[in-house]
Amino acid sequence: MQSRPIEITQRAREEIQRLAPAHGASHLRIAVTRGGCAGWEYQIEFTAAHPGDMEWQEGDIRVAVDCASLDRLAGSILDYQGGLSGAGFRFRNPHARGTCGCGTSFEA
Structure with a gap:
């Protein structure tokens, strides 16, 4: 079995299952x-x-990763951050050399 390129945290899984x-x-x-x-x-x-x-299957949800994106995502962690300000999904990507101020894009 091929290893999963992205780890999905429990908080992210719960939010994915909710949405x-x-x-x-x-x-x-x-x-x-x-x-x-x-x-x-x-x-x-x-x-x-x-x-x-x-x-692959992640709890009750099926996950798909674009094959052209695998190299840029391998080893990443997808997390969910709650709260009143800035709530949303966040990637911790070992390939990112820098990120933009809003956190939605990165330099590789």
């Missing part, structure tokens, strides 16, 4: 695309897996 029913999609899909202030931008969406995606 998933409202979206009615089969997967949580994670990708990295060109964009954002620092060059690369994370994309997280509830949708079907794409051909070639790496897939």
Whole structure:
């Protein structure tokens, strides 16, 4: 069995499981695309897996990672931070040399 490229924390799993029913999609899909202030931008969406995606089961949710994003995401941790200000999913990515001020994009 292939190892999972991303660790998903318990807090993130709980938030994904809370949000998933409202979206009615089969997967949580994670990708990295060109964009954002620092060059690369994370994309997280509830949708079907794409051909070639790496897939696995994470609790009650199926996760898919874009195959072209695997090198930029390998070893990352997806966490969820709650609170009144700045709540949302956060990546701790060992490949990120820097991040933008808002934390949604990174330099690799």
